[in-house]
Amino acid sequence: MPELPEVETIKRDLEDTIIGKKIADVEIGVAKIIKEPSPQEFIEGIQNKEIKKILRRGKVLILKLSAQYLIFHLRMTGQIIYGNKDEKSKVCFLLSNGRYLNFLDQRVLGEIKLVNDWQELPFIKQMGPEPLEEEFTLERFQQMLKEKKTKIKPLLMEQGFIAGIGNLYAAEILFKAKINPSHPANNLTLPEIKRIYPAIKKVLRQAIKYRGSSVDTYRDARGEKGKFEQKIQVYGRKGKPCFECGGLIERISLGGRGTYFCPQCQKG
DNA sequence: CGGGGCTCCTGTGCGC
DNA sequence: TGCGCACAGGAGCCCC
Numbered sequence: 026m027p028e029l030p031e032v033e034t035i036k037r038d039l040e041d042t043i044i045g046k047k048i049a050d051v052e053i054g055v056a057k058i059i060k061e062p063s064p065q066e067f068i069e070g071i072q073n074k075e076i077k078k079i080l081r082r083g084k085v086l087i088l089k090l091s092a093q094y095l096i097f098h099l100r101m102t103g104q105i106i107y108g109n110k111d112e113k114s115k116v117c118f119l120l121s122n123g124r125y126l127n128f129l130d131q132r133v134l135g136e137i138k139l140v141n142d143w144q145e146l147p148f149i150k151q152m153g154p155e156p157l158e159e160e161f162t163l164e165r166f167q168q169m170l171k172e173k174k175t176k177i178k179p180l181l182m183e184q185g186f187i188a189g190i191g192n193l194y195a196a197e198i199l200f201k202a203k204i205n206p207s208h209p210a211n212n213l214t215l216p217e218i219k220r221i222y223p224a225i226k227k228v229l230r231q232a233i234k235y236r237g238s239s240v241d242t243y244r245d246a247r248g249e250k251g252k253f254e255q256k257i258q259v260y261g262r263k264g265k266p267c268f269e270c271g272g273l274i275e276r277i278s279l280g281g282r283g284t285y286f287c288p289q290c291q292k293g
Numbered sequence: 294c295g296g297g298g299c300t301c302c303t304g305t306g307c308g309c
Numbered sequence: 310t311g312c313g314c315a316c317a318g319g320a321g322c323c324c325c
Contacts (some may be wrong), residue, residue: 026319100318132317132318148321174294184321191318280298281298281299282318283317
């Protein structure tokens with residue numbers, strides 16, 4: 026599941042490899058991945074455009090072209106891999122240096138768009154703050170929580186609340202903060218909020234450092250797995266002993282999503 | 294506004 | 310052993 030750390034890793038890899046290259050051509054194997062504009066306009070719109078800059082907002086990767094922006098959302102199983110042409114590629118971009126940018130996606134839930142202004146996309150417009158940017162302060166987080174009656178774990182995953190956190194990192198953040206995933210957001214005490222806030226930054230920063238988690242199909246732009254898996258405390262560890270207390274990790278369903286936590290450590 | 298459930302999709306893993 | 314079904318989940322959508 027590519028979340029903020031995985032998309033950030035891809036972004037950094039691509040910054041080292043494709044900035045300044047031109048997109049010579051594109052091969053659309055699965056048309057439904059291109060959400061807008063029409064395939065014809067899409068092809069015409071990107072041909073011979075230079076890749077100027079790479080941006081990330083939440084889990085969304087944005088390539089700034091000489092005109093327009095190319096938007097990628099990997100959803101569950103999307104991959105962006107630079108190098109040789111991959112036969113499994115659903116959408117494949119040929120670059121001016123003869124190499125390829127492959128968009129792979131086993132479950133075909135990912136999306137690609139070509140737009141004039143990425144900031145005007147509704148999904149981007151309604152997004153919450155970037156958790157690793159200065160705009161995301163403790164005071165702001167406190168204020169945001171006050172207005173929400175929802176359980177904290179599904180709330181952390183809402184892109185309109187905070188950008189970039191998904192199921193895996195929400196679980197890891199709450200374990201680090203020793204907060205129960207079902208705790209109502211507006212009931213959190215200040216000391217509890219003061220545990221969650223730095224846990225968000227720490228977990229995401231550490232995951233970027235380890236180049237993401239490959240619990241599912243995630244690969245970085247070089248096609249390699251992330252190494253944060255070895256650091257995972259609770260996600261996917263149902264019935265296994267907690268690394269801190271030795272108690273067994275539980276799995277419950279919150280908001281229809283598998284939620285892992287240690288009942289002994291996460292009583293807050 | 295909140296919460297639940299369905300949808301998209303396909304590989305995996307479980308039960309019978 | 311093999312088949313078939315439930316499950317995995319990011320985000321949009323509908324409904325109550």
